[in-house]
Amino acid sequence: MPRTSASPPTADSAAPAGPSADSALTHGLKQRHLSMIALGGVIGAGLFVGSGAGIAAAGPSIIVAYAISGLLVMMVMRMLGEMSAANPASGSFSVHAERAIGPWAGFTAGWSFWFLLCVAVGLEGIGAAQIVSGWLPGTPEWAWVALFMVIFLGTNLAAVKNFGEFEFWFAALKVIAITLFLVLGLLAIFGVLPDTDAPGLSNLTGDGGFLPKGMDGFIIGLLASVFAYGGLETVTIAAAESENPVQGVAKAVRTAMWRIAVFYIGSMAVIVTLVPWDDPKVAEVGPFYAMLDHLGVGSAAQIMNVVILIALLSAMNANIYGASRMARSLVARGQGPSVLGRISSGVPRNAVMFSSVFGFLCVLLSYWRPDDVFPWLLNMIGAVILVVWIFIAVSQLILRRRTEREAPQTLVVRMWFFPVGTMVALAAMVGIFLLMLRQPDTRDQLLATGALTVVLIGLGLLRQRRRGDEGADDGTGTGADPGAGSGAGPEAGPEAGTGTAAEIPAQRR
Numbered sequence: 001m002p003r004t005s006a007s008p009p010t011a012d013s014a015a016p017a018g019p020s021a022d023s024a025l026t027h028g029l030k031q032r033h034l035s036m037i038a039l040g041g042v043i044g045a046g047l048f049v050g051s052g053a054g055i056a057a058a059g060p061s062i063i064v065a066y067a068i069s070g071l072l073v074m075m076v077m078r079m080l081g082e083m084s085a086a087n088p089a090s091g092s093f094s095v096h097a098e099r100a101i102g103p104w105a106g107f108t109a110g111w112s113f114w115f116l117l118c119v120a121v122g123l124e125g126i127g128a129a130q131i132v133s134g135w136l137p138g139t140p141e142w143a144w145v146a147l148f149m150v151i152f153l154g155t156n157l158a159a160v161k162n163f164g165e166f167e168f169w170f171a172a173l174k175v176i177a178i179t180l181f182l183v184l185g186l187l188a189i190f191g192v193l194p195d196t197d198a199p200g201l202s203n204l205t206g207d208g209g210f211l212p213k214g215m216d217g218f219i220i221g222l223l224a225s226v227f228a229y230g231g232l233e234t235v236t237i238a239a240a241e242s243e244n245p246v247q248g249v250a251k252a253v254r255t256a257m258w259r260i261a262v263f264y265i266g267s268m269a270v271i272v273t274l275v276p277w278d279d280p281k282v283a284e285v286g287p288f289y290a291m292l293d294h295l296g297v298g299s300a301a302q303i304m305n306v307v308i309l310i311a312l313l314s315a316m317n318a319n320i321y322g323a324s325r326m327a328r329s330l331v332a333r334g335q336g337p338s339v340l341g342r343i344s345s346g347v348p349r350n351a352v353m354f355s356s357v358f359g360f361l362c363v364l365l366s367y368w369r370p371d372d373v374f375p376w377l378l379n380m381i382g383a384v385i386l387v388v389w390i391f392i393a394v395s396q397l398i399l400r401r402r403t404e405r406e407a408p409q410t411l412v413v414r415m416w417f418f419p420v421g422t423m424v425a426l427a428a429m430v431g432i433f434l435l436m437l438r439q440p441d442t443r444d445q446l447l448a449t450g451a452l453t454v455v456l457i458g459l460g461l462l463r464q465r466r467r468g469d470e471g472a473d474d475g476t477g478t479g480a481d482p483g484a485g486s487g488a489g490p491e492a493g494p495e496a497g498t499g500t501a502a503e504i505p506a507q508r509r
Helices: 031-040 045-086 091-101 103-135 140-158 160-189 216-231 234-241 247-255 256-274 281-284 287-294 300-332 350-366 371-382 384-406 419-436 441-474
Strands: none
Touching: 031 234, 031 247, 031 256, 045 091, 045 216, 045 234, 045 247, 045 256, 045 281, 045 287, 045 300, 045 384, 045 419, 091 103, 091 140, 091 300, 091 384, 103 140, 103 300, 103 371, 103 384, 103 441, 140 256, 140 287, 140 300, 140 350, 160 256, 160 287, 160 300, 216 256, 216 419, 234 247, 234 300, 247 256, 247 287, 256 281, 256 287, 281 287, 287 300, 350 371, 371 441, 384 419, 384 441
8 A cells, every 4th residue: 555654743733633643543444345335335225216206307318317427426436536545534535625725625525525424314214214114003213213323323333344344234235136126127128037028119219209308307317316326435435444445445436437337327227118207106106116016026115115225224324434434534634623533442433423413313303393494404415415526526636736746656546537537527517506506496405505515614714714823823833734844745644545644634735
């Protein structure tokens, strides 16, 4: 694993206090854990359920919509992989944004993503509880949510390898389920299944054609597909606690293309080929159920409920993990309350508790204030992932040139067609924002997310200015790299490249 030399932080360093090396995160995730987290991370409830609305809006053209958004996500993951392989850190893109743009950028990207994950934990808990309550009528949903939260809280409070084991088996079950689904669908398409005729192209060209609702329907489907890919970023956070962070990130990023192509684009192609896009079941109960039911598979609803439950529980576990590591990283860089940075036995337990409590609070709000506060929270996270992607792209645009100049040996993963590829991705993200403004539903989400982002930017700039004033008063200044002047590369810091240091930002040049 490439490392750069750096002198240890001194007492004079103005870098924010963080966990010491002795209390750093452990490297408890094995390569098999990371590989399966990367593989299963693209298979979420958004694919199994949320894709139905996209199909109902775009018709067969949803295949093209997922291909376009999938290409954008591949480019984002390539950019993030380039930076994370050069500097593995549990703060991932937040650390990169701070190094490239400034502390305010790391603050904004990190806390907005933390907020997104915590609210998502609540949503996933509610969805999982609804499924179990359907199996056991009369049992309160809140009790199931509480049970799930306790289980995953315990998992994440223990050693990181426990989180890895849970995610390994969750991901394995999701991969097996969707693989069987795709095989079954292909057999039906080619007319191999008994009592099943090959549909040919009838469902792709009939009922209004390939673009039945015109460009407006396609745009709605495109926007739905973009947000179905959320969750891929977690693998770069987890990589910092793996046995070989650089190798893990590189492998995950390089296999992202075929995973997205097979699981997302392949699934959409199989579904709209077999099932009429305007079948009411596609939007009402989900496209995967609709296909199984169309093929006459018995207990299709229960089969899909089990698969969706696994996907929801997996997402809960991963999001609690991701939120806690992001919070710990922010605190280690002086971007939050220091109490959240305390680490015990290699686990940021206070950050885990805080993230879980906030997630459970979101669940309570769904019961207490279902008509105002909870929908407001949902709107606020609606476009957060796009904000994060923009920070990733801008950071990579800056850090790539710096790294080529000062530490080219760390570029084990490279963004395609740099800098044109990065600029095209940025233009696509701006285009998505403009498309969101055209749609009433997504316009509200964009405005709410914009308000959250502006508030976080304001707080980040205020904190940055205060730290600058404090540094000027004591004559130390801020932003000093503990490894500066030692010949360290741009990503160097205490234990640079390990992902276990306090992740103090390097000197910005």
